[in-house]
Amino acid sequence: MNILPQLERLAKVLSFLPGIGERSALRMAVFLLESAPDYIDELSDSIKNIHTGIMFCEKCYTISDESICPICFSDRRDKSTICVVQSYIDMLAIENTDEYNGVFHVLHGLISPLKGIGISDIKVRELFERIEKDNPKEIIFALNHGLDSDTTISYIKKMIESKMADIKITRIAYGLSLSSDIEHSDTKSLGKSILDRTDIF
Numbered sequence: 329m330n331i332l333p334q335l336e337r338l339a340k341v342l343s344f345l346p347g348i349g350e351r352s353a354l355r356m357a358v359f360l361l362e363s364a365p366d367y368i369d370e371l372s373d374s375i376k377n378i379h380t381g382i383m384f385c386e387k388c389y390t391i392s393d394e395s396i397c398p399i400c401f402s403d404r405r406d407k408s409t410i411c412v413v414q415s416y417i418d419m420l421a422i423e424n425t426d427e428y429n430g431v432f433h434v435l436h437g438l439i440s441p442l443k444g445i446g447i448s449d450i451k452v453r454e455l456f457e458r459i460e461k462d463n464p465k466e467i468i469f470a471l472n473h474g475l476d477s478d479t480t481i482s483y484i485k486k487m488i489e490s491k492m493a494d495i496k497i498t499r500i501a502y503g504l505s506l507s508s509d510i511e512h513s514d515t516k517s518l519g520k521s522i523l524d525r526t527d528i529f
């Protein structure tokens with residue numbers, strides 16, 4: 329039996345969502361077909377408006393609805409420690425541990441020669457400008473394990489050290505209980521990995 333064209337079209341766009349395979353996408357499409365019109369209106373309206381009022385924080389480049397995000401704005405955060413993360417979702421994961429009181433810098437990607445992602449494609453230059461201006465005491469790298477992370481860390485570390493010798497550069501600890509993926513790590517293990525961070529030499 330052929331799938332209805334409307335269902336097929338919707339299932340195809342849904343299948344691009346992270347973690348959604350073709351079968352789940354079709355199941356979601358059927359669910360939506362059978363849903364009340366009010367729910368469909370609310371869903372489509374919230375998708376249409378997802379970019380409304382959204383910007384990058386001028387300091388840390390996280391996604392925010394204000395020009396300076398609440399973390400950068402807060403007096404209670406330690407501005408001398410900057411945790412470098414790949415994405416907004418990883419920043420949220422670290423924030424949820426309640427073990428970190430510094431500020432963040434969101435790179436929005438990693439340097440990857442294989443994927444053609446270079447320095448100008450991510451927020452690296454912005455990090456250097458911020459370090460020169462704010463003169464922090466410590467930079468913590470909280471990036472997933474992998475070749476691209478190693479390349480990114482090595483590049484940033486070299487650049488920092490060529491300009492400022494006295495910044496402590498650390499990386500979150502990876503124990504047996506912490507998976508290589510920050511987003512999917514359990515909160516307790518991730519919190520411990522921040523507390524147990526190690527110097528990078």
Ligand SMILES: [Zn+2]
Nearest residue numbers: 385388397400
């Ligand atoms: Zn910010």
